[in-house]
Amino acid sequence: MSKKIAILVGSLRKGSFNRMIAQTLVEQAPEGYEFAFVELGDLPLYNPDLDEGDVPAAWTRLRGDIKSADAVMFVTPEYNRSVPASIKNALDVGSRPYGESVWAGKPALVVSGSMGGIAGFGANHHLRQSLVFLDMPVLQQPEAYIGGIHTLFDEAGNMTNDGTKDFMGTIMKAFDAWIKKLA
Ligand code: FNR
Secondary structure (H helix, E strand, O other): OOEEEEEEEOOOOOOOHHHHHHHHHHHOOOOOEEEEEOOOOOOOOOOHHHHHOOOOHHHHHHHHHHHOOOEEEEEEOOEOOEOOHHHHHHHHHHOOOOOOOOOOOOOEEEEEEOOOOOOOHHHHHHHHHHHHHOOOOEOOOOOOEEOOHHHOEOOOOOEOOHHHHHHHHHHHHHHHHHHHHHO
């Protein structure tokens, strides 16, 4: 039976280059996986009071999406040298109620993408900080900082840079091995 990988893309933009990176990672993945993009744009900001009563349906959906996944991929831009609020909020929502975190133990992959040369390093490592606390075993190597993301795709969103496309395949092979090692 194929394993399920949940994908969280930190950009909510329709034309997001990070979403195109995520799609390329899916296309370059080894056999044996099904992928599900997780909606982040409609999650109300985390407020513990709401977990006491009428829990927002979008929170329940997110928690279910992660619970049913065997592994999680984060593909994210950098916002002000950190991770976008969309991803941080999803982490917060999935981490509560206390003692019921949906993240613990799920193998994770972090890929950051930016138009700039620093390639989302700040976002990548701020995200890793939260994932340590959430007890997610994150793939360490190869690290994936993708710079110049606006130069990598054609109009249809297909990756045209063969070197980067090969690297996407390398990342997914390493993630596949990581998931199997932890199973
Ligand atoms: C950015 N951007 C950006 N880029 C970067 O390399 N470091 C940064 O700290 C920031 N900060 C930042 C803040 C905010 C609020 C926005 C909207 C943008 C630029 C960002 O990387 C660029 O918009 C990417 O194209 C976003 O990725 P998507 O939307 O194409 O996936």
